[in-house]
Amino acid sequence: MITRKVIFTMLAMVIAAGSAGAQGIPAPGENEAVRPDPIGLTTTPEQMDKFLKEARIRRLAMEREHVAAEIKGDVKLNFNPDRMAAALKVLSDNPKNTWADNAERISRAFALVDTRFGKVRALLIKGDHKGAIAAVKPLISERDTTYLEAAKQFCHAEALAGRALSEDAIDAYLDLVKAMPDRFSFSSLSLLRAGRTYEKLNRLYNAMTLYRLWVDSFGLLDPETSDR
Numbered sequence: 001m002i003t004r005k006v007i008f009t010m011l012a013m014v015i016a017a018g019s020a021g022a023q024g025i026p027a028p029g030e031n032e033a034v035r036p037d038p039i040g041l042t043t044t045p046e047q048m049d050k051f052l053k054e055a056r057i058r059r060l061a062m063e064r065e066h067v068a069a070e071i072k073g074d075v076k077l078n079f080n081p082d083r084m085a086a087a088l089k090v091l092s093d094n095p096k097n098t099w100a101d102n103a104e105r106i107s108r109a110f111a112l113v114d115t116r117f118g119k120v121r122a123l124l125i126k127g128d129h130k131g132a133i134a135a136v137k138p139l140i141s142e143r144d145t146t147y148l149e150a151a152k153q154f155c156h157a158e159a160l161a162g163r164a165l166s167e168d169a170i171d172a173y174l175d176l177v178k179a180m181p182d183r184f185s186f187s188s189l190s191l192l193r194a195g196r197t198y199e200k201l202n203r204l205y206n207a208m209t210l211y212r213l214w215v216d217s218f219g220l221l222d223p224e225t226s227d228r
Contacts, residue, residue: 049223056221057097063184064091067106067147071113079113087112099222102185107151114148120155129162142179150176150183157190166201170194188218192225 043051068091071084087109095101111118116139123132136156141149157172173194177187195210219226 052221052223059184059221060095060097060099060102063102063147064095064106067091067109070147071109080115081113083112099185099188099218103151103154103189106147106185107155110148110151117148117152117155120152124155124159124162127162129159132156132159133163145180145183147183147186150180150186153179154186154190157193161193161197166197170197173197184218188214188222191217 068088071079071087090105090109090112093105095105107121111121116135120132120136120139123129123135132155136152136159139152140156153172153176157169157176160169160172173190176183176190177194181187191210191214195207195214198204198207198210215226
């Protein structure tokens with residue numbers, strides 16, 4: 001079992017690295033006096049809320065852009081170029097800018113262009129969790145950290161949870177977080193669902209630990225979920 005410290009350290013590093021440039025923080029040597037002060041002492045609570053909302057929207061939009069680039073740049077034989085336009089449309093059409101929406105539309109996009117993953121997703125939607133587990137396990141690679149791999153591992157964890165294999169599901173969720181903390185939507189949902197699974201098992205200390213980790217890692221960009 002990976003520790004809270006390991007996951008938190010990895011998440012904190014990738015969130016800090018990925019957010020600084022997008023949030024308008026002055027680079028070293030820039031004249032900060034002529035730039036807006038988005039997170040300084042003069043910022044009101046309303047301005048801070050607006051700033052953080054915009055930061056989350058930028059982060060999620062960046063993630064969808066990375067997925068689009070992955071789809072367009074992939075040369076695997078099992079990718080269907082005829083479905084590429086449809087997949088890209090799924091990514092860009094009216095995003096809700098939530099972790100769950102991003103994970104869902106990313107999975108839908110990959111299901112369109114990757115035949116094998118498409119079958120896994122179809123089984124999962126159908127509620128055939130046993131079939132989904134059997135179909136996705138041969139596709140998972142411990143060395144792959146693409147968004148497609150994150151989608152596969154997330155579906156695997158969801159299927160295990162659907163089969164009520166709670167311990168295995170928790171391990172699968174946390175393995176994803178450990179291997180790919182920078183796949184924000186999938187790692188955010190995985191951490192939250194692992195905590196909820198612990199809660200259902202009445203292992204409240206474990207659940208509390210993961211919830212706290214989620215708040216520490218993602219709460220700033222998602223205060224509503226953090227409050228809940």
